[in-house]
Amino acid sequence: MPRDRNSIALGAGKPVVKILVGTASWSDKSLIDSGKFYPTDATSAEERLRYYASLFPMVEVDSSYYAIPVPQTAQLWAERTPRNFTFNVKAFRALTGHQFQAKVLPKDLQRAIGAGAENLYYKDLPAELQTALWDLFFAAVEPLRLNGKLGAIHFQFAPWVTAGGPPRKHVEHCVRMMEGRGVMAVEFRNASWWTPRNRDSTLAFERERGLVNVVVDGPQGYGTSVPAVWEVTSPQLAIVRMHGRNADTWAKKGLTTSSQRFNYDYSDAELGEIAQSVAVLARKVPVTHVVLNNNYEDQGQRNAKTLTGLLTKQQA
Amino acid sequence: MAAERLRFDVAIIGGGVIGCSTAHFVKRTAPEASVAVIEPDPSYEFASTPRASGGCRVQFTRPENIAMSKFSIEFIRSFGTLMSVEGHASPDVGWIEGGYLFIVPPGSVEALAANVAVQRSMGCNVELLTPAELKAKWPSMNVDDLGAGAHSPHDGWCDPNSLLWGFRRKAVAQGVVLVKGRVQSMDCDSTAVRSVRLDNDVRVAAAHFVNAAGAWSGEVAAMAGMQLPVSPMKRYEHYFTSGSPMESLPYVKDLDRMAFRSEGQGFSGGVVDSSATRGYDFEVDHGYFERVVWPAAAHRFPPLEAAKCHRTWSGLYEECELDGNPIIGRWNNGCANLCTVAGFSGHGMMHAPAAGRAIAELIIGGRFETIDLAKFGYERVENNEPCRETGIR
Numbered sequence: 180m181p182r183d184r185n186s187i188a189l190g191a192g193k194p195v196v197k198i199l200v201g202t203a204s205w206s207d208k209s210l211i212d213s214g215k216f217y218p219t220d221a222t223s224a225e226e227r228l229r230y231y232a233s234l235f236p237m238v239e240v241d242s243s244y245y246a247i248p249v250p251q252t253a254q255l256w257a258e259r260t261p262r263n264f265t266f267n268v269k270a271f272r273a274l275t276g277h278q279f280q281a282k283v284l285p286k287d288l289q290r291a292i293g294a295g296a297e298n299l300y301y302k303d304l305p306a307e308l309q310t311a312l313w314d315l316f317f318a319a320v321e322p323l324r325l326n327g328k329l330g331a332i333h334f335q336f337a338p339w340v341t342a343g344g345p346p347r348k349h350v351e352h353c354v355r356m357m358e359g360r361g362v363m364a365v366e367f368r369n370a371s372w373w374t375p376r377n378r379d380s381t382l383a384f385e386r387e388r389g390l391v392n393v394v395v396d397g398p399q400g401y402g403t404s405v406p407a408v409w410e411v412t413s414p415q416l417a418i419v420r421m422h423g424r425n426a427d428t429w430a431k432k433g434l435t436t437s438s439q440r441f442n443y444d445y446s447d448a449e450l451g452e453i454a455q456s457v458a459v460l461a462r463k464v465p466v467t468h469v470v471l472n473n474n475y476e477d478q479g480q481r482n483a484k485t486l487t488g489l490l491t492k493q494q495a
Numbered sequence: 496m497a498a499e500r501l502r503f504d505v506a507i508i509g510g511g512v513i514g515c516s517t518a519h520f521v522k523r524t525a526p527e528a529s530v531a532v533i534e535p536d537p538s539y540e541f542a543s544t545p546r547a548s549g550g551c552r553v554q555f556t557r558p559e560n561i562a563m564s565k566f567s568i569e570f571i572r573s574f575g576t577l578m579s580v581e582g583h584a585s586p587d588v589g590w591i592e593g594g595y596l597f598i599v600p601p602g603s604v605e606a607l608a609a610n611v612a613v614q615r616s617m618g619c620n621v622e623l624l625t626p627a628e629l630k631a632k633w634p635s636m637n638v639d640d641l642g643a644g645a646h647s648p649h650d651g652w653c654d655p656n657s658l659l660w661g662f663r664r665k666a667v668a669q670g671v672v673l674v675k676g677r678v679q680s681m682d683c684d685s686t687a688v689r690s691v692r693l694d695n696d697v698r699v700a701a702a703h704f705v706n707a708a709g710a711w712s713g714e715v716a717a718m719a720g721m722q723l724p725v726s727p728m729k730r731y732e733h734y735f736t737s738g739s740p741m742e743s744l745p746y747v748k749d750l751d752r753m754a755f756r757s758e759g760q761g762f763s764g765g766v767v768d769s770s771a772t773r774g775y776d777f778e779v780d781h782g783y784f785e786r787v788v789w790p791a792a793a794h795r796f797p798p799l800e801a802a803k804c805h806r807t808w809s810g811l812y813e814e815c816e817l818d819g820n821p822i823i824g825r826w827n828n829g830c831a832n833l834c835t836v837a838g839f840s841g842h843g844m845m846h847a848p849a850a851g852r853a854i855a856e857l858i859i860g861g862r863f864e865t866i867d868l869a870k871f872g873y874e875r876v877e878n879n880e881p882c883r884e885t886g887i888r
Contacts, residue, residue, distance in 0.1 A: 250576040251585075262524055262859075321573050325566075326523070327865065359618060 198461050199265060200487045201237035202479035203420075203472040209438040213476035228259045235483060237265040237330060239470045244269040244335070246283040247312075248319050257326035265330040266323050267364070267418070267468060271316050273301045276337035276349055285315070302349070313356050324361060330468060331364040331391055331416060332357065338403045342371040342381065354388050364391035364418050368403050378408070385412035394460070396453065397422035409456055411463040419457055421445070421482070423473035442475035445482045454489040498696045501674065503531040505858060506691065506701035508678050508715055510534025512544040512655065512844050513836055514707035515662035516851030519578075522669035524855045531699060532666065533691070535677035541777060543709050544844060545656040546810025548732055548763060550746050550756065551845040552595040552650040553619040556610045556885045557820065560842070561617050562866045563849035570848035571653055578661040580668040586661030588653040593756060594745035595650040597887045598629070598795075601642030603750065610886050611645050621647045635741040635796045652746060652756060655844045662847070674699060678708075681718040687832045688719055703858050705834045710775070710811035712837035719830050723822065724876060725838040726773040728814040731807055733784050735792075736761035738801020748887050753791045761805070766791055767812075767841065777809045812841050818881035819888055821846065823853055824872035834858065835873055840888070 206227060210216055221230045231238065240256070242248060256266060273279045281289045281296040291308055292299065301309060323329040334353060340346040350365070357363045365385065367373070372381045385392045392412040395405050396419065411417045423443025431440065445453070453469075461467040469486060471479035505521050507514045510532045518532045539545050551571060553564045570577065575585035599607045607623070614621045624646055626638035632646075667673065676693030683689065690700035706723075708715040716723035733755075746756040746764075755764020766788050784804040793799040815822060815838030822838045825831050836854050839846060849866060856864045863869065870882050 250573065251579055254576050254579060258523075318573075321569070322576050325570055325573055325577060 197465065198457060198467045198469065198490055199235075199237040200469045200483045200490070201235040201239065201471070202483050203239040203269075203470050203474060204241040205231040205238050206242075207438055207474050209436065209476050210474065210480070215477040216480050225255070225259055228256065232260040232264050234480075236263065237267065237468055237470075239267040239269060239333060239472075241269050243316075243319065244272050244275075247271050247315050250318050250322050253319055254322040254326075257323055257328050260328065264328055265468070266328050267330040267333050267470065268320050268323065269333045269335065270353075271312065273299070273304075273312055274316065274353060275334050276301065276340045276346065284312075288312075288315070302345075317360055320361070329361055331362040331418065332360070333364045333366065333393070333418075335366040335393075336368060338368045340367065341369045342367075342374075342377050354390065362391060362413065362416055363389075364393050364416070366393035366395060366420060367405055370403075370405055373406050373408060382408070382410055382412055389413050391416050391418050394419040395422065396420070396424070398424050398426040400426070409460055411460060413464070415465055417460050417464045417467040419453070419460065419467070419469045421453070421469065421471050421473065423478070424449075425473075438475040441473045442478070443473045444478050445473065445485075447485060450482060450486050451489055454486055454493060457486075457490065458493055498692075498698050500690075501531065501672075501697060501699045502529075503672070503699065503701045504528040505530045505703045505705065506674075506699050507532045507705040507707050508691065509707035509709055509712070510537065510663070510673065511539070511542045511707065511709050512659040512662060512847040513709065513839070513850055514705070515659060515666050516847040517705055517707055517836060517854045518666040518671040518851075519662050519669065520851040520855035521858060522666060522671055524859045526669070528859070529672070530666075530670070531672045531674050531701070533674045533676060533678060533693065533699060535675070535694070537673065537675055539659070541775075541811075543811050543813065544659045546732065546808060547655040547844045548754075548756075549652040549655045549658075549844060550595070550650075550754075551652060552647060552746065553614055553617075554595050554597055554610070554621060554645060554647050554650070554887070556613055557870075557882065558613070558617060559866065559868050559871055560820070560846070560884065561614060561619065563846045563853075563868075565617070565619065566852070566866065567846055567848040568650065571658065574653075574658065574661055578665040580664055583664070586657055586664070588657040588661060590651060590653045592649060592651040593743070594646060594648040596629075596633075596647075596745045596747045597645045598641050598747065598749050599643055599886070600640055600750070603886070604642035606886050607643055607645055614647070619647065620649050621645055633742055633744065635798050637795055637797055646745065648745075650746065658844060658847070662851075678715055678718065683719050683830050686830060688830045691718075703832050703834065704830075705836060705854055705858075707836050709813040709837060709839075709843065712813060712835065716835065719826075719833055721826055721829055721833070721835075721873075722876070723835060723837065723873075724816040725822070726814050726816055727775050728769075728773055728812040729771045729776050729809050730767055730812050730841070731765045731779065731783055731788075731809050732763060733765050733788055733804050734758060734761055734763050734806045735784070735788075735799075735802045735804045737796075737798050738803065739798040741796060741798040744796075747795070749791075749795070750887055751791065752888070753788070753795070755792060762792075762799075762802075764788075773814070775811070777811075779807050779809050781807060783807070813837055813839055813843065815840050817876055817879075818883040820882055820884065821850065821871055822873055822876060823850055823868045824874075825857065826873055828874075828877060
């Protein structure tokens with residue numbers, strides 16, 4: 180077997196475990212405009228993805244959170260990346276309990292929902308339109324799955340999705356809809372899931388359903404802050420997602436881009452600590468993904484590169 | 496004049512749906528590999544694929560076949576997207592999710608139920624129906640002599656010719672080279688096939704060879720000194736209409752190898768004659784429908800008493816004489832760079848996506864990665880260990 184490019188193999192003995200480090204998105208405006216990552220001749224979407232994939236073994240698709248891509252786009256992603264490249268795909272925002280606008284949907288669904296409708300919520304849609312949204316989303320990721328390049332579907336639930344009541348029922352509903360469709364990763368943004376009283380039951384909830392517990396590294400002390408819970412809940416995959424630690428912007432309203440919220444450059448010392456925790460986590464599961472979501476200019480890519488180096492050195 | 500010499504990383508013998516699928520998957524897995532498909536007749540006049548009936552089903556009993564079907568059906572459903580080529584319209588294979596229905600007499604109900612349990616354990620949607628439930632769903636059906644039916648509603652059929660051309664066009668767009676010619680001899684040493692010579696004096700050398708020659712694969716294997724128990728076996732397909740109105744049907748199959756389905760306003764299918772003389776015979780016996788197919792179909796669906804056959808055509812099964820299952824793998828004890836993907840015995844089109852992917856995995860990665868097809872390897876032929884389906888084939 181040829182060795183996977185850019186992935187880090189841990190330990191000489193068996194079982195083989197792999198750590199894939201990548202970033203959330205490869206085409207953020209701030210990243211492209213900075214001119215700090217892509218070569219000047221990588222001017223098209225294709226060239227950028229090919230370049231990104233020559234350096235990293237995985238990426239998280241974030242555009243799918245804002246609008247469900249057409250399957251042809253996902254097919255092109257699959258065709259433009261190396262054999263063992265992995266895409267995690269962020270679930271469409273309606274599915275994670277966020278509000279959305281009809282205008283991001285295909286015309287037939289817009290008509291069915293009511294063109295121009297804003298501040299829509301999944302729970303307010305009739306069942307057949309809810310199903311239509313899932314079908315549309317599954318059709319979008321199907322080419323990645325059939326090309327063997329789909330990692331996890333990443334559900335970053337809305338901050339108001341709490342550990343109890345109807346919000347919890349919505350999470351359970353998502354789990355049922357995802358049955359047989361792929362690996363489901365969950366990132367909770369409401370602290371109620373991780374209170375000392377609920378922590379164990381949340382982990383049990385994830386383990387029983389084979390969900391990937393997303394370990395979140397982010398600023399602490401806000402309503403939407405969640406602790407980093409370094410636990411493995413899926414038999415096949417662990418995910419660590421790093422949002423930066425910018426306490427000034429984390430909960431700030433009115434920011435126009437995510438790169439403003441996630442503007443943070445991890446220091447080498449911080450990355451060193453994280454690398455140690457990742458290495459420990461990675462020994463419990465065959466594959467671990469580390470996703471850098473600090474996406475101001477090339478911070479994520481630079482930090483991902485440094486982290487890859489630290490992890491490789493650790494294993495040498 | 497010196498013979499033309501070509502050299503590739505992978506040379507695939509046979510440009511039907513299996514060969515083109517394999518070529519596509521090899522390029523998908525290793526875009527840098529040079530790949531050739533050698534096909535004597537690029538118009539496919541006598542090839543099996545365009546003459547096939549197009550059915551795709553999860554109703555098998557070997558886990559390997561079920562897993563191949565599951566992947567292939569998903570793949571065929573998304574075929575237009577997966578095989579899209581920039582600047583061309585997406586191929587449309589006309590997938591129809593008409594379902595499959597296996598029907599058995601009372602004495603075989605237990606076996607059918609066991610088969611359904613296997614399929615369900617692998618996540619397939621298959622429902623066991625009583626004769627009364629069958630009658631309720633398909634009122635034209637005579638259920639008097641039936642014990643049960645197994646219905647898989649998400650199975651279906653597509654247009655085999657479009658599937659073949661979709662794979663072929665995509666493979667060419669990926670850089671696969673089509674070489675016209677019939678393989679006439681192989682230059683082998685004790686461990687490998689070095690090159691093949693074609694009837695037009697072209698010699699093709701390659702690091703890996705794939706025998707995807709379908710009904711002709713036994714002959715191709717023999718050129719390397721390999722005994723492949725795959726024979727050409729004639730099968731008729733008939734298009735017929737009912738004289739009386741009746742409902743649409745899923746792909747109905749029984750233990751006597753009757754198999755037909757709705758096609759437009761009529762029906763398409765036939766009765767496989769497992770005892771058909773082996774050989775490259777395309778002659779159509781126009782009495783076969785009246786003698787064999789019509790009595791069986793009309794017994795099961797009495798409105799077909801007035802059936803009218805509009806067209807009969809013949810095609811070749813690549814029949815695996817050992818056990819009716821394909822041979823997929825390397826010739827490990829002979830020329831190890833020769834992979835076989837043949838002997839599908841009527842299931843080649845439906846398993847083309849999974850089989851092509853399997854061979855690509857074997858050549859590029861050295862092992863089956865997604866579906867373990869080791870049991871379908873050539874070793875079972877060498878050891879004379881048949882690996883059969885149980886029940887309806």
